[in-house]
Amino acid sequence: MLKAAGPDSVLVVPACCTSVIQGIYPNTAMNIPVYNVGFATAAASASGMSAAFRSMGKKTNVIVYAGDGGTLDIGIQALSGAFERGTDFLYICYDNEAYGNTGMQRSGGTPLGAKTTTTPGGKTDFKKDIDAIVAAHEPPYQATACAAYPQDLFKKVQKALTFRGPTFIHVLAPCPPGWRYETGKSVEVGKLAVKSGMWVLYEREYGKLTITGPSKAAIKKPVPLEEYLAPQGRFKGIDRKALETLKQRVDRTLKRFAQEEAGVC
Amino acid sequence: MSGRKRLAMSTPKEGAAGKTGSWRVFKPVVDKEKCNQCGLCHMYCPDAAIDEELNVDLDFCKGCGICANECPKKAIEMVREEK
Numbered sequence: 001m002l003k004a005a006g007p008d009s010v011l012v013v014p015a016c017c018t019s020v021i022q023g024i025y026p027n028t029a030m031n032i033p034v035y036n037v038g039f040a041t042a043a044a045s046a047s048g049m050s051a052a053f054r055s056m057g058k059k060t061n062v063i064v065y066a067g068d069g070g071t072l073d074i075g076i077q078a079l080s081g082a083f084e085r086g087t088d089f090l091y092i093c094y095d096n097e098a099y100g101n102t103g104m105q106r107s108g109g110t111p112l113g114a115k116t117t118t119t120p121g122g123k124t125d126f127k128k129d130i131d132a133i134v135a136a137h138e139p140p141y142q143a144t145a146c147a148a149y150p151q152d153l154f155k156k157v158q159k160a161l162t163f164r165g166p167t168f169i170h171v172l173a174p175c176p177p178g179w180r181y182e183t184g185k186s187v188e189v190g191k192l193a194v195k196s197g198m199w200v201l202y203e204r205e206y207g208k209l210t211i212t213g214p215s216k217a218a219i220k221k222p223v224p225l226e227e228y229l230a231p232q233g234r235f236k237g238i239d240r241k242a243l244e245t246l247k248q249r250v251d252r253t254l255k256r257f258a259q260e261e262a263g264v265c
Numbered sequence: 266m267s268g269r270k271r272l273a274m275s276t277p278k279e280g281a282a283g284k285t286g287s288w289r290v291f292k293p294v295v296d297k298e299k300c301n302q303c304g305l306c307h308m309y310c311p312d313a314a315i316d317e318e319l320n321v322d323l324d325f326c327k328g329c330g331i332c333a334n335e336c337p338k339k340a341i342e343m344v345r346e347e348k
Binding site: 148150151176182183184185186187188 | 308309311329330331333334335343
């Protein structure tokens with residue numbers, strides 16, 4: 001991600017896993033300036049930062065790197081505000097579908113049926129469709145990506161930074177301890193998420209939808225949802241009713257995307 | 266290997282936690298006979314511990330096993346570390 005952005009970038013990080021991987025003060029694992037801010041304020045801070053850079057005539061990339069909690073739940077107000085103001089920045093949400101740092105509590109990103117420490121019987125609500133919420137702000141560019149397709153992610157970050165105005169990338173990031181599968185299966189699980197249609201890779205450029213290759217294949221012929229759920233401990237013992245609802249939801253989403261790209265609706 | 270698509274990649278350096286390879290329980294062992302140098306392990310390694318010549322940097326490999334899982338030739342085996 002940072003390689004695609006280049007050295008002239010600053011990172012704004014709210015409370016999330018990235019706050020941890022930076023290391024302990026005064027050492028840091030990051031090679032560019034990083035601004036750690038409060039959970040709810042990432043997009044607002046970036047908004048001010050971007051305005052300051054632009055008024056000084058600098059083209060520095062301002063990138064928010066936030067988790068699903070800091071985007072879908074706690075940070076959504078600041079996110080919406082920044083997108084409404086047309087802030088020139090890139091917002092990346094890496095989504096492991098729960099609050100991983102504090103021990104995997106349910107978030108707005110947790111899918112139906114997934115067990116977390118606060119939903120021991122499986123979540124009873126759907127995953128919040130943050131991409132539709134962002135799309136409603138009509139940004140010049142938004143995309144979804146998955147950590148299992150690194151080249152696609154790289155290209156999308158590069159592309160997003162060429163736009164002026166707010167851009168958004170939503171990255172599905174499989175999380176071995178939280179999703180309860182073996183670390184070696186990270187890429188496999190990420191690919192299965194896309195192949196089963198649970199996660200749809202696409203780009204939206206000035207509102208026009210383009211579905212990315214692997215998801216096009218998934219729309220034509222998705223792999224059974226069970227294949228995605230089986231390796232993950234969080235979906236172990238999911239009841240039949242929840243599974244059916246989840247399947248219908250995936251079918252509906254895929255159909256909706258296919259129709260939108262074909263220009264039907 | 267010139268035909269392979271290259272991505273800009275960073276390499277791990279010693280950080281605040283020192284050499285993170287000591288966290289490992291299993292280490293990847295590459296069977297060079299089976300390896301067809303496709304480079305998928307290099308691309309998927311989350312720690313960028315596999316270089317373009319496909320040598321594993323055991324100072325920083327944490328032994329997650331993604332390379333062994335993704336290898337299409339099954340040329341990588343995870344072997345328990347000996348103390």
